[in-house]
Amino acid sequence: MRVVEIPSSLDYRNVDAVFAEAAAAGAEPVLFDARRLRWIDPNGMLALLCAGQVASANGAAARLSLPAGGDVVGYLDRMGFPAAAASVFQGSPRRAVRTPSRASDVLLEITSIATNSDVHDVVDRVQSRAGAILSRTLRYPLAAVVQFSVILSEVCQNIVEHADGPGWVAAQRYNWTRRLGRQVLVIAVSDVGRGFRDSLAEEHAERFGDRWGDVTALEAAFLMGLTRFPDTGRGQGIQQIRKQVARWQGLVSIRSGTARIADSPSWHPSPPVVDGLPRFPGAQINLVLPERIDD
Amino acid sequence: MTERLAHGRHGDAATQPGAIDVAAIVTDAVASRGHNLVTRPTGRAVREAIEQRLALAAASPARKPPSPHVMLIDFTRVRILDFSCADEVVAKLLLRYQGPDRPGNIFFLFRAVDEMHRHAVEEVLERHGLAAVCDVGGGFQLLGPATPEERKAWDTLERCERIGPRDLAEALGELGEPLLIGLARRRLAYWSGNCGAAALSALARTR
Numbered sequence: 216m217r218v219v220e221i222p223s224s225l226d227y228r229n230v231d232a233v234f235a236e237a238a239a240a241g242a243e244p245v246l247f248d249a250r251r252l253r254w255i256d257p258n259g260m261l262a263l264l265c266a267g268q269v270a271s272a273n274g275a276a277a278r279l280s281l282p283a284g285g286d287v288v289g290y291l292d293r294m295g296f297p298a299a300a301a302s303v304f305q306g307s308p309r310r311a312v313r314t315p316s317r318a319s320d321v322l323l324e325i326t327s328i329a330t331n332s333d334v335h336d337v338v339d340r341v342q343s344r345a346g347a348i349l350s351r352t353l354r355y356p357l358a359a360v361v362q363f364s365v366i367l368s369e370v371c372q373n374i375v376e377h378a379d380g381p382g383w384v385a386a387q388r389y390n391w392t393r394r395l396g397r398q399v400l401v402i403a404v405s406d407v408g409r410g411f412r413d414s415l416a417e418e419h420a421e422r423f424g425d426r427w428g429d430v431t432a433l434e435a436a437f438l439m440g441l442t443r444f445p446d447t448g449r450g451q452g453i454q455q456i457r458k459q460v461a462r463w464q465g466l467v468s469i470r471s472g473t474a475r476i477a478d479s480p481s482w483h484p485s486p487p488v489v490d491g492l493p494r495f496p497g498a499q500i501n502l503v504l505p506e507r508i509d510d
Numbered sequence: 511m512t513e514r515l516a517h518g519r520h521g522d523a524a525t526q527p528g529a530i531d532v533a534a535i536v537t538d539a540v541a542s543r544g545h546n547l548v549t550r551p552t553g554r555a556v557r558e559a560i561e562q563r564l565a566l567a568a569a570s571p572a573r574k575p576p577s578p579h580v581m582l583i584d585f586t587r588v589r590i591l592d593f594s595c596a597d598e599v600v601a602k603l604l605l606r607y608q609g610p611d612r613p614g615n616i617f618f619l620f621r622a623v624d625e626m627h628r629h630a631v632e633e634v635l636e637r638h639g640l641a642a643v644c645d646v647g648g649g650f651q652l653l654g655p656a657t658p659e660e661r662k663a664w665d666t667l668e669r670c671e672r673i674g675p676r677d678l679a680e681a682l683g684e685l686g687e688p689l690l691i692g693l694a695r696r697r698l699a700y701w702s703g704n705c706g707a708a709a710l711s712a713l714a715r716t717r
Contacts, residue, residue, distance in 0.1 A: 331549040338548050338590060361590055361626045368548040368592040376550065447638060448597035455593050455633060 219266070221249035225259030227403070227468070227501045235493030237266035237277075245270040247279045247304070252287055257385035257403035258501050260296050260325060264383060267303040268407045269496060279304040294385060295324035302327075322348055322386040322400065323367075329381040334371045337384060338364050348388050352398050354507040355463065362459055363504075369452035370404050370500055377443065378408025378497055395482055397506040407497035411436050411471040418443045429472030430490050437469060437476045456502070466503040470495055480505075528567070528579065529621075532599065533587030535559045546590040553598030560603060561613070568614050578615035578700070580714045586622035596630035601638045608640075608697055617697055617710050620644040628653070641698055643710050650711040652698065660698075663689040667699055671712035678706065 219236040222229060237245060247263060247270075255263075263279070270277040279300055282288055291297065322344050326337055346360040353359075367384070374382035386402040408414075412432035419441055420427040435441040437457070440450035453469075457478050460467045468477035475489045482505065533545040535556050547553065564581065583603070585591065591599075600620065607616050623631050623644040635642055635654030644653045652664045663682050667673055667690065670681060678686040694701035700708040 331551045334549050335546065335552070338546050358626055362629075364546070364590045365548075365592045365630065368590070369594070372549055372592075372594060448601055448634065451593045451597065451633060451637060455630075 216244045216246055218246045218248050221247055221252055223251045224254040226256040227258035230262035231493050233262055233266045234495045237269045238494055240270055242274045244276045250280050250282050252282055257387050257401050261383050261403045261405035264299055264303050265405050265407050276305045293321050299325045320388040325383050325385045327381055328371045328374045328384055331375055334368055337371055338368050352388055366456050366459055369456055374406045377414045378406040380408035382406025400504040402502040404500040410497055414443050429474035433474050433476040463504050468501045470499040529582040529584050530560055532585050545588050547588050547595040548592045550594040553595030557598045557603050564614055580617045580710055582619045582621055584621045585627055591627045591630050593630050597634040600631050601634040601640055604640050619710055619714055664693055667707055668709045672708045674706040
């Protein structure tokens with residue numbers, strides 16, 4: 216059995232190592248050893264679920280060991296991680312999702328997205344909590360809850376329309392005191408579906424010739440708004456997400472295949488495109504919305 | 511384009527506007543989920559329900575609307591309108607009724623496209639090169655791409671409500687007629703040849 220050590224802190228900055236080890240396991244059974252885990256964000260949780268799915272898809276049994284106690288366990292419970300993990304990892308105890316209190320930082324527990332009906336449910340469900348977090352914590356205008364709901368809808372539809380398989384979404388507020396000196400809202404969306412390159416290949420690969428690959432596919436979708444549908448009305452979702460997140464001075468990145476593409480704000484300088492990452496079969500979208508600061 | 515409203519002069523024409531409550535369609539035709547208009551299939555289902563309602567009305571002698579007539583697509587009770595739904599319910603509906611093979615001679619107005627909806631509507635119109643007449647809270651406006659001359663002509667017509675053939679040159683200059691005919695081709699105004707032009711909002715108010 217291959218053991219994949221999960222670091223004590225897991226978020227969007229270090230999930231690639233987990234993907235790499237999960238993919239390298241081949242048909243070997245995999246134990247994701249997260250007993251040392253102390254801190255995890257929505258991207259980390261969804262990455263664990265995706266890595267487990269990748270390992271299972273290779274024909275191996277995937278198991279997960281979580282810490283026996285501590286704050287992180289309570290947090291995982293509040294985010295509904297055990298319930299989601301039970302559908303991925305063998306022998307994972309299925310515990311009920313704890314309903315967050317009104318004061319909880321959880322905006323959206325880990326939610327499976329497989330159909331458009333799931334997208335409706337998510338949008339309906341986040342209304343009251345999103346209003347409170349966006350206006351009181353991030354100090355966005357009241358109307359931002361509608362814009363946020365539209366973003367959430369579009370980003371979840373990406374799973375339904377392009378992944379050809381189920382995925383998850385989760386969102387959580389954090390106080391990035393040391394990193395940014397501000398509160399942020401982190402929204403993670405992941406699937407282990409076809410990925411951008413495969414989704415767009417039939418419609419666009421020929422035109423790009425030898426240049427076609429994960430980077431080209433991400434650029435085509437992210438920068439040019441291309442989709443696999445030959446319809447000029449399609450492809451607006453990602454474009455509009457980028458525009459709105461930029462207005463809020465947020466971060467948006469998409470990871471698919473061996474590449475990542477991002478719109479990075481000034482507080483998070485990073486290259487717009489990264490290639491040569493460990494292969495991730497589906498797509499992982501990361502949004503970070505920072506608290507508004509007065510001009 | 512030279513058209514006549516059903517009863518001749520547009521001032522007394524049978525142009526009682528129809529109105530379609532989009533939120534009611536979301537609830538009835540799609541699912542009982544509140545009034546959030548999100549996801550492409552939902553938008554498509556709502557557009558198809560609107561088209562079906564228009565087709566049924568056209569097929570029913572008792573309810574048959576005059577041709578052409580103005581239909582108000584009312585988003586007043588819709589809370590969230592995402593881009594996929596705006597594309598289906600606004601852009602694709604307009605496209606369906608724009609060409610010569612349109613299923614009915616209907617002009618569309620959109621209501622309660624306030625700031626929360628306006629952005630989504632403008633983006634999808636831009637993407638398709640369409641324009642639409644929308645009530646954004648403070649009266650009807652022309653949304654979507656249009657030349658400055660088209661906008662000026664549309665604004666003038668909206669202000670005057672109707673412009674007869676004799677007043678055309680005074681109101682809009684020599685290019686008034688071709689501009690209004692162009693707006694009518696884009697289904698943004700009504701042009702009746704002998705009787706001049708009418709703003710869609712004026713027709714919608716006409717009993």
